[in-house]
Amino acid sequence: MGENLGQLVELEISNVAHGGAMVARHEGRVVFVSDAIPGETVRAVITDDAKSAFWRADAVEILDASPHRQDHVWSAASIARAPLERVGGAEFGHIAIEHQRELKRRVLADAVSRMAGVDSPVVVEPVPGAVDGTGWRTRVRLHVADDGTVGGFAARSHRVIPVTDLPLATPAIAAAAPLGRRARHNAGGHIDIVAPSRGDTLVLDGNQGDSITEVVGDREFHLAAGGFWQVHTHAAATLTGAVQEAIDADLFDPLAENLDLYGGVGLLAAAVGDRFGPETRITTVESDARATEFATANLAEWAAAGAVTARADRFLARATADGRRLDGATVILDPPRSGAGKGVVGQLAALHPTQIVYVACDPVALARDLALFASSGYRLNPNQDDTTGAGGIRAFDLFPNTHHVEAVARLVRE
Structure with missing residues (x-):
């Protein structure tokens, strides 16, 4: 396998699949396509043909757009970028929020x-x-490349993509994120940013940190800063x-x-x-x-x-x-x-x-x-x-x- 990698194909998107990809068929084979919407016709590049039963592809051009398509809420993940340069973590950001819920x-x-x-x-x-589904993440993990570049992973990859904004994050997280800087002391690792409902936003370099307080209604919950809490x-x-x-x-x-x-x-x-x-x-x-x-x-x-x-x-x-x-x-x-x-x-x-x-x-x-x-x-x-x-x-x-x-x-x- 591999002879089809990089091939451009025209695909009609028929449905949504578990995991966020959309479904198309090419010469009888199922193709899972990112950055598309059911009902669209797209031109896509084959990115994975290792399995005989299905391939994976990334949309690169929209030939017939869905009425539910919108400008991506995160430009770093937009179809305007080359597929290898798109950051992961907002794979439905090009879809109107009401239709996102219908697909889910x-x-x-x-x-x-x-x-x-x-x-x-x-x-x-x-x-x-927010009505556009931004500003909700109270916890964000940023990754650090070997050269200290800070960003998010590319979709289905461990390659760090530098980003200039974090639209899904709360304003407190976005303000604290060390974007545009080099984190050489943490090269190859990650940085967690936590904004509890009470207290200061914390930047954690790979540790759980001190305890924090979360508030639900009139009740307080105490937990480790790096411990699990709903995002x-x-x-x-x-x-x-x-x-x-x-x-x-x-x-x-x-x-x-x-x-x-x-x-x-x-x-x-x-x-x-x-x-x-x-x-x-x-x-x-x-x-x-x-x-x-x-x-x-x-x-x-x-x-x-x-x-x-x-x-x-x-x-x-x-x-x-x-x-x-x-x-x-x-x-x-x-x-x-x-x-x-x-x-x-x-x-x-x-x-x-x-x-x-x-x-x-x-x-x-x-x-x-x-x-x-x-x-x-x-x-x-x-x-x-x-x-x-x-x-x-x-x-x-x-x-x-x-x-x-x-x-x-x-x-x-x-």
């Missing part, structure tokens, strides 16, 4: 239908913020409300062995406690010991709440070995992008919790896990207060101008 909806609905056999009328809900300015509040609303109060038992798996510093465990009161029993399980330490403090006001340092699969395996059951329990499940997977789903289902609220940042991983849960007797189910009509799934545009989407699903045991 299609990907999510298609994945859930194909993999889990569920036809969901889910919509992708906007969250507060969008309104993400933590959005997910707090979505998880609270997803739990069916008629099925919730505050004295059951309720769990918050992959719980981080306790954000969603606190959401449960805030809804159901001071007697709520809930344990957050997190593999990062420092995050668990912060979770213990963040959940201190609930006498029956606690935090355990453990991998979710090992925690569930111990629970099974001890003969424990989760009858009557509600489980919050917020796994990494790869999803919970067969092992965790099987272990959790075998413990028989009453309801599961699944927070997902990847549509395909969610759909795969929904299918696994279905095979263990759990089905999607909206609670009695659900007015969205989405059949037990809600989705939120927490990553505007990218292909990513967050979803919250509720499952009950049949």
Whole structure:
């Protein structure tokens, strides 16, 4: 393979694929095309022909534009640049924001239908913020080339592209970013910039730094400066409300062995406690010991709440070995992008919790896990207060101008 690299081809874009690329066909072969929109005709350059089943290409000229095309929100990622000089991280920035949400909806609905056999009328809900989907990132990682150049990685590459602005970042992040400078002391590494909701913006050179304070409603959360926290300015509040609303109060038992798996510093465990009161029993399980330490403090006001340092699969395996059951329990499940997977789903289902609220940042991983849960007797189910009509799934545009989407699903045991 390789003889087709650099070839210019004319393509009609038919659909959107998981991962942000668009779908076309060339001589019967599927081509995944960046910087295009369904319905467009583009001229594209072949960038990867290593697999016989499909190729990859980058659009270089729009021959018939979609009415949803706009000037890219980040000039460093624009189609006006040569493909190798386009920075990654804003792969939907050339698409009008409302249509971005429609494409994300299609990907999510298609994945859930194909993999889990569920036809969901889910919509992708906007969250507060700028109407063009800029200015929302409270955490940014910049990369440093061997010569000290600071910037972002090129799409699907580890090559550093120098940039002069960060339109997806909050103003505080943009002001603190060392753009246009050389960071020779950190050559080959990265720089994290964090703008907490309370306190100064921090520039971290590869370390977690001191503790910071994030505020959600009237509640404070403490965590390591470099620790995990939701990136969008309104993400933590959005997910707090979505998880609270997803739990069916008629099925919730505050004295059951309720769990918050992959719980981080306790954000969603606190959401449960805030809804159901001071007697709520809930344990957050997190593999990062420092995050668990912060979770213990963040959940201190609930006498029956606690935090355990453990991998979710090992925690569930111990629970099974001890003969424990989760009858009557509600489980919050917020796994990494790869999803919970067969092992965790099987272990959790075998413990028989009453309801599961699944927070997902990847549509395909969610759909795969929904299918696994279905095979263990759990089905999607909206609670009695659900007015969205989405059949037990809600989705939120927490990553505007990218292909990513967050979803919250509720499952009950049949």
